[in-house]
Amino acid sequence: EIVMTQSPATLSVSPGEGATLSCRANQSVSNNLAWYQHKPGQAPRLLIFGASTRATGIPARFSGSGSGTEFTLTVSRLQSEDFAVYYCHQYKSWPLITFGQGTRLEIK
Amino acid sequence: QITLRESGPTVVKPTQTLTLTCTFSGFSLTTRGMGVGWIRQPPGKALEWLTFIYWDDDLRYSPSLRSRITITKDTSKNQVVLEMTNMDPVDTATYYCAHTNYYGSGHHFDYWGQGALVTVSS
Numbered sequence: 001e002i003v004m005t006q007s008p009a010t011l012s013v014s015p016g017e018g019a020t021l022s023c024r025a026n027q028s029v030s031n032n033l034a035w036y037q038h039k040p041g042q043a044p045r046l047l048i049f050g051a052s053t054r055a056t057g058i059p060a061r062f063s064g065s066g067s068g069t070e071f072t073l074t075v076s077r078l079q080s081e082d083f084a085v086y087y088c089h090q091y092k093s094w095p096l097i098t099f100g101q102g103t104r105l106e107i108k
Numbered sequence: 109q110i111t112l113r114e115s116g117p118t119v120v121k122p123t124q125t126l127t128l129t130c131t132f133s134g135f136s137l138t139t140r141g142m143g144v145g146w147i148r149q150p151p152g153k154a155l156e157w158l159t160f161i162y163w164d165d166d167l168r169y170s171p172s173l174r175s176r177i178t179i180t181k182d183t184s185k186n187q188v189v190l191e192m193t194n195m196d197p198v199d200t201a202t203y204y205c206a207h208t209n210y211y212g213s214g215h216h217f218d219y220w221g222q223g224a225l226v227t228v229s230s
Contacts, residue, residue, distance in 0.1 A: 034216035043112075043220040044204070050213055087155060091215035095168035099147075099155035 002027055002093050006086075006100035012108040015078050021103045023071040023088035032092035035064055035073045038102075039084045047086075048073065075105070083107050110134035112144075112205050114224035120195050121230050128224060130188040130205030137163050137183050141211035144188045146179065148201040149223075156201075161188055162210055197228045 003026040013019045023033070031051040036044040046055040048064035051071060061076045075082055088100040116128035128146075135142050143162040149155045159179045160168040169177060178191045188205060202225045206217035 032214055034214070036217075036220075041222065043222045044206075044217075045220075046216060046218050049216045049218075053213070055218065089155075089216060094215040095157075095160055096171075097157045097215060099157070101154040 001096065002029060002090050002098050004088055004090055004098055004100035006088055006103045008103060009101075010104045010106060012106050013078055014108045015080060017078055018074065018076045019078060019082075019105055021073040021075075021086050021105070023066075023073070023100050025069045025071075025090055028068045029090040029092035031067050032090055032094075033064075033066070033071050034089045034091065035062075036087045036089065037082075037084045038087060044087070078105075080107075110207050110219040112207060112219060112221035114203060114205050114221045116203075116224055116226070118225060119227050119229060122196055122228060124195050126190075126192040126195050126199070126226060128190045128192075128203055128205075128226070130190070130221060132186050132188070132205075132207065134219075135207065136186070137161075137181050137188070139163055141209050143208045143210050144181070145206050145208055145217060146188075146190045146203060147206060147217075148199075148203045150198070150201040153201075155204075158192075158203075159190065160208070166210075195228045199226070200228045201226060 033051045035048040038044040052064045085102045091097045112132040145160045146158040161179045202223040204223045206220040
């Protein structure tokens with residue numbers, strides 16, 4: 001099983017600043033990685049797929065990078081609506097897909 | 109616009125069978141490439157993939173739960189049904205259904221339902 005590890009578990013950032021979230025795989029997933037944003041009571045929202053491609057309607061302040069085992073989600077100029085939990089998801093080993101445990105992005 | 113919504117019981121007793129329905133719109137499971145997956149998240153834990161069903165009746169199951177889960181589709185109703193037998197308190201979780209496209213840019217989920225919290229308790 002491919003294990004995805006996200007860090008940090010919680011990130012405290014002030015609005016207007018930037019945030020960098022990390023996701024690491026225990027083996028290469030190439031660029032088969034997605035990022036989701038999840039707010040309480042809402043459906044998770046696809047942000048990034050293919051490690052770096054923004055999904056439809058996602059603002060340019062969200063960017064993804066990385067390949068192989070190390071990935072980063074960067075959110076620049078944080079807005080109030082960006083504070084949420086973020087998950088990475090590898091689908092290299094489809095159908096045995098796996099998710100990270102999440103990073104909570106909270107207001108500092 | 110694609111939307112999905114999970115429905116079913118909020119509480120089930122241990123050993124009972126859970127039946128959850130995912131009702132969707134904006135796509136058809138008769139269209140080549142379309143698929144629906146089920147994912148769950150126990151309180152405070154990570155997301156866990158359970159199963160996929162595709163337009164061509166291709167079914168995929170998590171090896172750890174294969175013996176307990178069944179996924180079916182009703183294309184006339186735009187519904188996918190998840191059944192999980194022999195429920196246990198450790199199965200307490202929020203259950204999500206989500207859309208995927210087998211021939212898209214990867215096996216990610218581009219649309220999710222809001223989730224259904226299921227508690228297993230006597």
